Amino acid sequence: MIVKVCGNKYKENITEVLTSKPDMLGFIFYGSSPRNVDKTLSPSDLETIPQYVVKTGVFVNEEISSICKTVRYYQLDMVQLHGYETPEFCKLLSDKGIKVIKSFHIDDMFDFAFTDKYSECAKYFLFDTRGNNYGGNGKKFDWGILNRYSGKVPFLLSGGITPEDHAEIKKIKHKMFAGIDLNSGFEDKPGIKDTGKIIHFLQEIKYSRMENRYSINDKGFYGEFGGAFIPEMLQRNIDELTECYHGILDDERFKKEFFTLLNDYAGRPSPLYFAPRLSARYGTRVFLKREDLNHTGSHKINNALGQVLLAERMGKKRIIAETGAGQHGVATATVCALKGLECIVYMGAVDVKRQAPNVERMRMLGATVVPVTNGNMTLKDATSEAIRDWIAHPLDTHYIIGSVVGPHPYPEMVTYFQSVISEEIQQQLVVKTGRDYPDAVIACVGGGSNAAGAFYKFIDNPEVKLYGAEGAGKGEDTPETAATMATGTTGILHGSRILLMQDDYGQITEPYSISAGLDYPGVGPLHSHLHKTGRATYIPVKDNEALEAAYTTTRLEGIIPALESAHAIAVLEKVKFNADQIVVVNLSGRGDKDMDTYIGRLKAKG
Numbered sequence: 001m002i003v004k005v006c007g008n009k010y011k012e013n014i015t016e017v018l019t020s021k022p023d024m025l026g027f028i029f030y031g032s033s034p035r036n037v038d039k040t041l042s043p044s045d046l047e048t049i050p051q052y053v054v055k056t057g058v059f060v061n062e063e064i065s066s067i068c069k070t071v072r073y074y075q076l077d078m079v080q081l082h083g084y085e086t087p088e089f090c091k092l093l094s095d096k097g098i099k100v101i102k103s104f105h106i107d108d109m110f111d112f113a114f115t116d117k118y119s120e121c122a123k124y125f126l127f128d129t130r131g132n133n134y135g136g137n138g139k140k141f142d143w144g145i146l147n148r149y150s151g152k153v154p155f156l157l158s159g160g161i162t163p164e165d166h167a168e169i170k171k172i173k174h175k176m177f178a179g180i181d182l183n184s185g186f187e188d189k190p191g192i193k194d195t196g197k198i199i200h201f202l203q204e205i206k207y208s209r210m211e212n213r214y215s216i217n218d219k220g221f222y223g224e225f226g227g228a229f230i231p232e233m234l235q236r237n238i239d240e241l242t243e244c245y246h247g248i249l250d251d252e253r254f255k256k257e258f259f260t261l262l263n264d265y266a267g268r269p270s271p272l273y274f275a276p277r278l279s280a281r282y283g284t285r286v287f288l289k290r291e292d293l294n295h296t297g298s299h300k301i302n303n304a305l306g307q308v309l310l311a312e313r314m315g316k317k318r319i320i321a322e323t324g325a326g327q328h329g330v331a332t333a334t335v336c337a338l339k340g341l342e343c344i345v346y347m348g349a350v351d352v353k354r355q356a357p358n359v360e361r362m363r364m365l366g367a368t369v370v371p372v373t374n375g376n377m378t379l380k381d382a383t384s385e386a387i388r389d390w391i392a393h394p395l396d397t398h399y400i401i402g403s404v405v406g407p408h409p410y411p412e413m414v415t416y417f418q419s420v421i422s423e424e425i426q427q428q429l430v431v432k433t434g435r436d437y438p439d440a441v442i443a444c445v446g447g448g449s450n451a452a453g454a455f456y457k458f459i460d461n462p463e464v465k466l467y468g469a470e471g472a473g474k475g476e477d478t479p480e481t482a483a484t485m486a487t488g489t490t491g492i493l494h495g496s497r498i499l500l501m502q503d504d505y506g507q508i509t510e511p512y513s514i515s516a517g518l519d520y521p522g523v524g525p526l527h528s529h530l531h532k533t534g535r536a537t538y539i540p541v542k543d544n545e546a547l548e549a550a551y552t553t554t555r556l557e558g559i560i561p562a563l564e565s566a567h568a569i570a571v572l573e574k575v576k577f578n579a580d581q582i583v584v585v586n587l588s589g590r591g592d593k594d595m596d597t598y599i600g601r602l603k604a605k606g
């Protein structure tokens with residue numbers, strides 16, 4: 001849900017409001033309003049507002065030339081037209097490249113057919129209460145009336161929303177309901193917002209747990225998948241973790257610490273990059289979500305930061321982790337260095353060899369890397385070994401699982417920490433395209449954490465197609481594959497009921513993929529459920545297809561992707577999108593760790 005905080009007037013107050021992480025800020029350029037910013041804000045005051053916050057100028061029956069001048073002077077991203085501007089007027093502005101929100105004043109008599117004429121020129125509608133003034137009447141209209149709206153333009157709800165309204169707002173299920181506009185109900189006096197009230201309200205509205213068909217139940221099941229199938233020895237740890245995790249969901253201090261680390265330490269938000277040459281090649285609008293630019297080089301840092309804060313709260317001094325590609329190991333070793341905690345990383349001996357640069361990084365960060373020589377010597381075996389360690393050290397140790405796998409609450413918790421990815425995509429798309437959802441999201445799936453994070457905000461929006469790329473190895477119809485969705489059946493692995501690769505006797509089939517991060521015989525319960533219900537489509541991508549995609553991206557965009565992420569890019573070869581569609585590919589990590597493989601293949605090609 002988009003949150004717009006409108007009627008901001010003073011620089012210091014805006015700095016405070018930004019800590020509530022609004023998606024849009026509104027500035028009123030209307031002389032008769034007590035929140036008019038003409039005399040209180042200069043363009044330089046708006047310069048420090050982060051790029052992903054949409055700066056909206058609110059105008060009432062203003063001349064076009066004056067609007068354009070103000071947009072240029074204050075570097076506004078959108079305008080909100082709050083008077084009796086005609087569709088032709090709005091079109092003139094949108095033809096000039098200015099994105100328009102058109103407001104309508106609603107009462108019981110309002111005929112929503114009136115909005116039709118604006119549907120070509122407005123990015124959003126804003127439904128406000130009809131009152132004596134053009135806006136800021138501080139009154140609500142009957143929100144039941146919204147059901148009469150059947151247009152195609154998403155709308156923001158405005159008019160007298162107060163901190164007590166969160167429960168009523170959550171009940172609005174209209175397909176085009178895109179967000180809320182907060183103003184006088186959250187003020188101490190006109191133009192001075194009470195940030196505490198906004199934050200508290202957003203906790204209820206925005207960060208409340210998923211209330212959709214794909215959410216988890218209280219036993220940790222997504223449909224038939226999930227649960228916590230654990231040895232008795234770990235029950236106390238899991239109970240302790242579940243309690244701690246539920247505690248942080250409503251804890252403002254935790255969120256502040258987590259988001260501060262994400263921003264200042266990990267470097268978030270990661271950019272959403274429009275890739276012009278990939279777009280030209282595939283005949284669609286390709287955006288890359290640049291998780292590769294995070295500190296430590298992948299999305300894994302989001303989850304590692306969240307979990308290390310939990311470990312601190314639980315008073316655990318010893319951290320263990322499993323890793324395949326080494327990215328989760330590096331992220332965990334990093335956060336342990338940051339917090340001064342002991343760190344032990346289990347890694348299959350095959351992966352130790354093929355991801356050598358990451359092994360060196362973990363060691364430099366002070367972690368002990370334990371090569372695992374059981375089974376296939378890859379991610380599954382490393383995970384089993386980490387679970388064994390946890391059983392042996394239940395009191396002082398927290399196990400930072402790196403993906404949306406394992407017993408409840410891990411899949412839900414890791415999804416929650418990774419959901420910042422789609423949260424940002426949504427906000428960034430508004431600025432870049434004027435729409436807060438793409439036509440498709442593509443992400444690679446090992447256990448499924450980067451995909452869960454990239455899908456999360458869009459799971460309940462049927463307009464958004466979701467694609468997961470699996471590591472098919474030499475081919476999903478060969479024994480050398482890690483394509484779980486294509487070949488797997490239901491079973492229990494690492495504490496959770498999921499789709500996994502197994503033989504007729506329930507023995508795990510050893511997986512194979514060129515990419516260490518995708519070389520896992522299962523997928524987390526959320527993805528198992530999304531696959532089973534048909535909500536997401538999972539596409540097997542072979543080693544050579546991923547390698548080709550990596551070379552293509554490197555040559556066309558100057559970006560060397562991780563081998564895992566290259567699987568996601570390869571989906572562009574397999575699914576045809578239209579020229580006007582918006583396709584977001586989650587670039588989960590950078591390719592530094594894979595240079596040996598890339599160079600080896602290039603040499604072999606000659």
Ligand SMILES: Cc1ncc(COP(=O)(O)O)c(C=O)c1O
Nearest residue numbers: 327403446447448449450517589
């Ligand atoms: C860069 C990168 N992408 C993707 C993955 C796959 O993990 P997940 O499916 O949990 O995102 C890994 C795992 O190590 C990785 O390092």
